[in-house]
Amino acid sequence: MKSPYWFLIILNIFFISFAISCSIKNENQVVVYTSVDQVFSEPILKRFEKETGIKVQAVYDVEASKTTGLFNRLLAEAKLPKCDIFWNSEVVRTIVLKYKGIIYPYKSPSARDIPNRFKDPEGYWTGFATRARILIYNSKLLKGKKKPESIFELTRPTWRDKVAMAFPLFGTTATHVAALWSYLGEEKAKQYLISLKKNGILIVNGNSVARDLVVKGRVPIAFTDTDDANSAIQKGKEVGIIFPDQKGMGTLFIPNTVAMIKGCPHPGEARKLIDYLLSHEVERNLAFSESAQIPVRSDVERPNNVSSWSSLKAMEVDYETIAKNMEAATIFCRELFVR
Amino acid sequence: MRWISLIVIALFFLIVLIPITYILLNPFCYQGHFSFYPLKELILSSRQINLLKTSIFFAVSATSLALFLGVSYAVLLERVLLPARSFMAAAYIIPILIPSYIQAIVWDSFFNATRNLFYISPFWAATLCLALSYFPYITLIVVGGLQGIDQASEEAGLLQRGKFPTLIGITLPLVRPHIITGALFVFVFSIIDFGVPDIFRLRVYPVEIFVQFSGLYNEKAAIVLSYPLLIIMAFLILLQMKFMLGKNYIGFSHVERRIFFWTSGQAKFIGTIFICFILGMSTMVPLVILMGKAGSISIFVNILKNSWYSLCYSILLAFFATLIMTILAFWIAYSLERMSQGKRKFLGEYLTQLPFVMPPILLGIALIRIWNQPFSAWFYQTPLMIIMGYVAHYIPFPIRALSSAFKQIDPHLEDAAYLTTQNRIRIIVRIILPLIKKGILAAFFIGFVLSLSDLGVTLLIIPPGPSTIPIESYNFMHYGAENKVAALCLILVIIQIIFAVSIWSIYNVICPANERQ
Structure with missing residues (x-):
């Protein structure tokens, strides 16, 4: 090597051409941040791309960030948004985005037949394809034994050291705790969580980990979401699902939500994608996917293993109230479980 | 210029x-x-102080274990004439190539599978995992130190005091700055680590930062809560710079002549067994478990596709x-x-x-x-x-x-x-x-x-x-x-x-x- 100049010249050419190619804007595109698992969301976004010719640029969250990596990114990018649509796998953080002025109202024509409880009255967000907070159990370990019908039974000595739950500070478990806060009231919810802790509940780092502990037989039962449980069932694992409190307060349902970002760079394309995501077709596809999400519209086709929304008793809670209780619930759980 | x-x-x-x-x-x-x-x-609340104490204790434990593994490995490599020495001199780098979270996933599944035979607490499981991930950094730095020390003093020590007293009294004190620097590196790695303790369900202080950031969306509080860690770590960096002032971290020069204290006998045998044990734990076990979990070749083909x-x-x-x-x-x-x-x-x-x-x-x-x-x-x-x-x-x-x-x-x-x-x-x-x-x-x-x-x-x-x-x-x-x-x-x-x-x-x-x- 006589001189490094040739190397520096090639490097410069690379970076200049790279910068030029990156700065060429593709207007016929839409940027979506989604916390829905890539295996489930990617095929839907690809289908939209194929049908409309609009390029979808997606950023997926991972459970390692407790599905709040993208949420925090949206907050950080607030002054100059790069994202057009936030497709959230749950509802509360979307509502927090509304409070923080990150999202913009859009009433999609596709959402006309979505029940009002799944829609923001001002159109800031719209829910579809719900997941339920369920109990997953190991059918081998609980064979012939009485299974709990309510989450309150899990505080009994029978279930001592036998229940697992994800960290209640993040994700849908945090939403579940905040929902109990709203439904039962602060004192009763606190008492319930204290009882769970006293009964030796195993706190793990994610719903999928809780599910895996049940699959492997480490614990007989755990709190998780229907999509996590269904992916295990469809892989042939010996597990079953309980929709808890069907005779009592009901099961908590957490819909996917979609919202348009305020000041987003591609509003036209964003509206088209929102319309598509809220269509019957997408709800149907999510119901038939491995995540087996429950359509919020009764006329959407679903497989036999997916219960109909109307056949189940849902916990009567307002999502906005859950969002308002989230901070208090998180602080309490932090004091109780992080020590 | x-x-x-x-x-x-x-x-x-x-x-x-x-x-x-x-x-x-x-x-x-x-x-x-x-x-x-x-x-x-x-x-900080008493709970947060307890978490900070746990974090410090955890980092100290992981560092101590990594020190034991890393320094022993380096000394055996440089002062005992081991068989397949060149292989051993290269093999300890492999654990660096396995990210700590992968080590954690592997060891977590190993401890779960063997839980009926023995129980290891989350604290010690996470400690072992971090020590196995980070000991090569200590070995790397200490090997550099051992290659750079004045051999005349060791030779004099060997003539007057014997092998083991020379190692304890002359060799190790001469590479003390390298040992301390390696230890500080591992301590810093361990105290900020969130992923490994999280996988083993160990509650440590960085969880507090994560909760503020991801649970309560309070970015400022998250940053402020990270100050104690940043201050501890900045202090450690200063200490490390003080110890290593003017000294090399890694040896790059060719070592023309090595003094091997032990060239045959029991020490050589025990040294070989010990190095194989470390390599087995840090490299073979993770790789074999990963291979077992991956299953057939078709999975690899599928993934690559x-x-x-x-x-x-x-x-x-x-x-x-x-x-x-x-x-x-x-x-x-x-x-x-x-x-x-x-x-x-x-x-x-x-x-x-x-x-x-x-x-x-x-x-x-x-x-x-x-x-x-x-x-x-x-x-x-x-x-x-x-x-x-x-x-x-x-x-x-x-x-x-x-x-x-x-x-x-x-x-x-x-x-x-x-x-x-x-x-x-x-x-x-x-x-x-x-x-x-x-x-x-x-x-x-x-x-x-x-x-x-x-x-x-x-x-x-x-x-x-x-x-x-x-x-x-x-x-x-x-x-x-x-x-x-x-x-x-x-x-x-x-x-x-x-x-x-x-x-x-x-x-x-x-x-x-x-x-x-």
């Missing part, structure tokens, strides 16, 4: 120091005004980030080494090590806040952001590797060359570069390995579009596809091993054995 230095300093400020300064000062800007109010978070794009994307990102990192690190290390001792040099050393202690999630947020501006829109949503993130996070490592290489060059060589030409660049190209080839390769290797397995920074700044391999692994993990996670992890490790072998081959080509001697 001057303009190159200015460009490098400017780039270092832009990419590294401005985001860090932003993060450190951000909490003082409260509701648009300067305020100390957010610092109230620093009044579906993830080849992410694989290429990850490799390209890591490659270009490392290229920039190495170029910047070269000039920074060169400037630092040519600086005379004093406050300026101390400050330079300190600032170049600061990124080492930044939690990646905070660095990601800082990069977004600083670079998501109209003037930088042309590159904000491009892979250049990830490259910048890697450079910002990992540049201290190549700088340290290159500093060590520069320390081993006789400065008089440069002075002599200056008599024939005043063109500094020519001197660097013709004299310096050939002399630090090994240092450049080492810097490149470290930068590449760390960038390729990054998750924390990538997660926050990855532009829309293709994903990286660590992110894909986590996605599969959530999906419950253990075989795919294991296959992806193995592919990642294999790529890094191939890379390591390539670097080693390049080294052998550009530095042939006769030249090295």
